[in-house]
Amino acid sequence: MIDRRGRIAGRRTAGVLLAGLLLASACAAPGDDGAAPDSTAGDVRAVLDRRAAAVLHHDTDAYLAAVDPRAAGLRTAQRRELDNLADVPLSSWTYLLTGVREQGTDRVTADVRLRYRIKGYDAAPASVDRVLDLRRDRADGRWYIVGDRAATDGGGLLWQQGAVRVVRGRHSLVLGVGRTQEELRRIAGTADRAVPAVSGAWPRPWAGRVLVLVPHTVEDMAGLLGSPGANYRGIAAVTTGRTGGPDRAPADRVIVNPQAYGMLAALGQRVVLTHEITHVATRTSTSAATATWLSEGFADWVAYRAEGRTAVQAAPELAAAVRRGELPAELPTDEDFGFTGDSARLAKAYEGGWLACGLIADHWGEEKLLAFYRAVGGHAGRDGAVEQAMQEVLATTPQDFTARWRESLRSRLG
Template identity: 25%
Template sequence: MARSGSSRAAWAVGGVAAMTVSLAVGGLAAAKVRPGHPAASGKALVAPHTASTSASQSPPPPSTATSTAPAVSISYDDLSALVSSYSAALGSKNRAGFVSVVDPGQPKLATSQGQLFDNLRKVPFTSAKYSLVMVDASDGGPQDATATATVAFDHQITGVDSVPVKENYKWTVQRHGATGPLKITAISGAASEHNYPAPWDAVAGLTVVTRPKVVIMADDTSASFAKSHADAMERDAEYDFAHWTGGTGIAPGFSIFLTADRSRYEGIYSQNRAESVGVTVPISAVGKNDGFYPSSRIAVDTTQYKNVDPADADIVFKHEMAHAMIGPFEDQSASSEQDHLWAIEGFAEWESQRMYSTSELLYDGATLHSYVKKHGVPTALPTDSQVYSSDSATSALGYFYAHMTIRYMADEYGPKKVDQFMLAVYKHATASTCVDDAMKSVLGTTTDQFTQAYAKWVRNSV
């Protein structure tokens, strides 16, 4: 009897163990899908009873295990096929197909996807497609499965992007039933994605105006401004390009978004620059993550430019275009080890206003002489914290002195040296001595000597 009891115990342990493993393979584990690995499915298996029995022994009770239905799952291949069909619908101008991937229970999402399709059709793309980057998570069960995935919009705006660039989305996808179709239930920007939302995501009825060097997008608050100022913005682009002497590699053109909606301006491209009226956002190339950004997107709050002298509006556009023009040269692979925002912002300020002499310029409504008299002659180059201070007065002063620094450099060494200096700083922006090295290699001086001469110039010339 001891052996019989032992045999029964062995059967019970073996049966439960087999049931547990089987459920893990056929049920829960099947819900965790990894790329390239289809979901496993099967039925529960019970370990066979191997103990011998005698006539006096009762046979073990029959197994009560039943077959386990395959869990509903979503595989990498499933998601890849969904993204491919979505992309194909865009390429074939199939609006119904583009929207059909949305869950019917999400009417707002379906509407926004229809608006996205309409907006994308207006933008002059050299190439535009969607691709699956990765499956972030996938969970399934007996009746439903949900997955989240990172999906890239790989695109190249004609005349603006030198290579295809990307905007990453986070898709939430569901399946009802083992053979049910995949449907998108939510779309947002991917984690840490600063390129989302683009204007085509954020605006219903996007206005698009094109010129050879600019592609202008606007919401309904600035559609008229876009149309009336398109030629002026084209001239601003030509102005910046005509002045550049640093060789090839600059951006070929500019993408500009206009809005008078302050909340939309701060939210576009997730830049959240509450203190600015214009911003330039770098955009990553497809297939690269080396810290260099071949293209940019410009956004401008048009509120204060609708009823002012057109020359004032031109300044902000020339400023942001200057950033975007030389942005491809900047190494942003790591944080900077030496303050150099004064060079970045000073160059854009000088470039946008270089046609004016110091006697013609006004800062905060005052002549430069009065402004310097009020705030004092600088004794050092502006720091990064001053230039990008959250305090508007501090930042304005930082921008002013940054502008004067580059204006002095152009006056003393010539505009070509300014361009060479900017190239040297941009290409080595993460170095601990990027400014010091550029001073020595391009200008033949030291940072201290330059600063002293700059302060003297401000005192005597401004």
């Protein structure tokens, strides 16, 4: 049986956590109170453009030319950060200046959105918001960076945590910090096995490859997500990215918590990565209308599809509840999937979603399950999405479906 702590971990996705980061609106623009003159904004933008070109050419001198010569500590940190990027295959790196505010004579603070792509893996730029402090040298008239930090609630970057090791798999690219090459190869091997399994269950167009980040510690994982480390101590992996149609192509990453992931046996690791990669594959068919029980249950259905686990083995918490006579009255709610420290409630939510998707596949067929998923995600909003898809795709009602689901719990778990 899969370790329960790790099993729960593999099913939590972080798309919502990064939605604000990836879709953040622009900050103050010139003309707002405190905004710097247009000429200053143009000068700062020129500094950032030269800096971006230096990153792509790995030109250390040009990169450091933007940093204040007197800021020895910052120059050392910036040099180290560029060195950490040496093996990362970048296809683009740009800075979008979203606001410049004067902070006194010859001092400004710039709000910047860093956008970059990993070659061969990012269909759209990943982005992270940064705040830069700059000063103008009166002797040469040039602007220099004197401070570089994450924006409020913004996530960090893997290469800020150390030198990045790169492992290329058949269907995966694994970037790790503080992890051994052999460990990263094993993760790549598991991801390479998971990608075809996902494609077999989700025969819809998707990239057919996955980018996996493996930070050194759970605290580093949380740093990438801009959240406290306590939120992820029992989480083996999360998926980042934004939901939406093809016109909003995502830049997905699967981020592994090496401690929790390492506690799992091979089966558990396969289930974790297959689940998370399913989120990557289904991203463009997933929307705000998609109920959490459906998105998480479908990912589990794909993950267990070829593993030969019985319902009791794969749903131990719900099975125990059913045997105690605690049969759920309704499908799991979105709130049931909140990581509140109640691991049993969270486990039962995932297990209930998995069994609901399994019911659709078994009773109506796998093609109907796929059609139902797409129909819910294609609805204009959350209200009525499941109800309409059940009527149009499954020719049933939520009441009838819930009754069938409860009966399946009795028969399969009792």
